[in-house]
Amino acid sequence: MDKDLAGGRRDFGGRDRMCDVICDEPTLLQAMCRFGIPLGVGERSVEEVCTAHGVDAGTFLAVANFLRGGAEAAARWAEGVKVGALMDFLERAHDYFLDFQLPMIRRKLLEAMDCSRRNGVAFLILRFFDEYISEVRAHLGFENGRVFPYVRGLLEGRRAADFNIGTFARGHESVDRKLQELKNIIIKYYAPTDGAAGLSSVLFDIFTCEADLHAHCAVEDALLVPAVERLEREVTEREAAGAEAPPADGTDGPREEKAELSEREREVVGCVVRGMTNKEVAERLFISVNTVLTHRKNISRKLDIHSVSGLTIYAIVNGLVKLEEIDV
Ligand SMILES: [Fe+2]
Ligand SMILES: [Fe+2]
Numbered sequence: 001m002d003k004d005l006a007g008g009r010r011d012f013g014g015r016d017r018m019c020d021v022i023c024d025e026p027t028l029l030q031a032m033c034r035f036g037i038p039l040g041v042g043e044r045s046v047e048e049v050c051t052a053h054g055v056d057a058g059t060f061l062a063v064a065n066f067l068r069g070g071a072e073a074a075a076r077w078a079e080g081v082k083v084g085a086l087m088d089f090l091e092r093a094h095d096y097f098l099d100f101q102l103p104m105i106r107r108k109l110l111e112a113m114d115c116s117r118r119n120g121v122a123f124l125i126l127r128f129f130d131e132y133i134s135e136v137r138a139h140l141g142f143e144n145g146r147v148f149p150y151v152r153g154l155l156e157g158r159r160a161a162d163f164n165i166g167t168f169a170r171g172h173e174s175v176d177r178k179l180q181e182l183k184n185i186i187i188k189y190y191a192p193t194d195g196a197a198g199l200s201s202v203l204f205d206i207f208t209c210e211a212d213l214h215a216h217c218a219v220e221d222a223l224l225v226p227a228v229e230r231l232e233r234e235v236t237e238r239e240a241a242g243a244e245a246p247p248a249d250g251t252d253g254p255r256e257e258k259a260e261l262s263e264r265e266r267e268v269v270g271c272v273v274r275g276m277t278n279k280e281v282a283e284r285l286f287i288s289v290n291t292v293l294t295h296r297k298n299i300s301r302k303l304d305i306h307s308v309s310g311l312t313i314y315a316i317v318n319g320l321v322k323l324e325e326i327d328v
Pocket of ligand 1: 217
């Protein structure tokens with residue numbers, strides 16, 4: 001699944017550790033959330049984490065590589081996109097924008113500015129933002145109400161006669177432009193008498209939201225549209241052949257998780273996080289101090305954790321010790 005690129009960064013691959021992928025591209029934290037993948041990924045690979053949460057790894061990697069590498073990366077990964085998995089991702093993003101991110105920005109604008117009619121500029125900025133929310137709501141509402149049901153129908157083998165993804169693609173515009181404008185208006189024209197820190201914070205949120213909405217629409221153009229076009233062709237061919245639809249998108253079944261540490265190493269971790277010295281660990285496990293040191297070195301290398309407090313979190317999360325056994 002890895003794709004090595006000559007003269008450029010290697011794409012993320014299924015065997016990469018999820019924690020490395022996130023640290024390399026922190027914007028993927030949002031994507032993980034929208035795929036329904038929680039944190040606490042341990043040492044597991046992208047494929048293992050996706051499989052554990054019923055997410056199609058090929059689709060996750062297509063989105064991850066597109067967000068980092070743009071259109072060129074999308075071209076390399078678009079074939080592997082599962083439409084159902086990508087739709088789940090996009091629908092969660094819609095909920096996030098409408099139910100969380102935009103209302104949060106509005107609330108922070110109200111806190112940072114006196115938006116009453118007395119303050120003309122602030123009042124107009126809020127009105128501008130409210131109009132913008134209405135536009136986003138209409139854009140996402142059309143996708144929720146028209147485009148996504150159409151695609152779900154295709155996944156079930158039905159093709160509506162009065163719509164196709166090409167129509168959507170031709171009229172699909174990014175919804176972030178007005179945010180650029182709002183940002184510029186605030187930066188250039190609003191001089192706060194107080195609450196400058198709050199206003200800077202909400203401006204930063206607007207920058208983030210703008211990039212997020214832009215990326216969202218770009219994923220729809222670069223990954224959803226081509227995947228749905230393929231699906232349309234398949235449904236048309238099946239209809240022509242009179243064949244049954246295949247089951248909707250799925251992923252491989254759950255896999256056994258890889259044991260990250262040996263049994264002995266887990267015992268050493270348990271002793272260390274209970275506060276035992278190397279000598280005490282050696283006596284408890286009937287091994288030499290040198291062997292304890294070797295185990296500790298291997299544990300640090302395998303987990304990339306070098307402090308006792310870090311090992312303590314690992315030990316609790318992985319059930320090696322209970323919180324009450326730790327001297328905190
Ligand atoms: Fe959308
Ligand atoms: Fe869109």
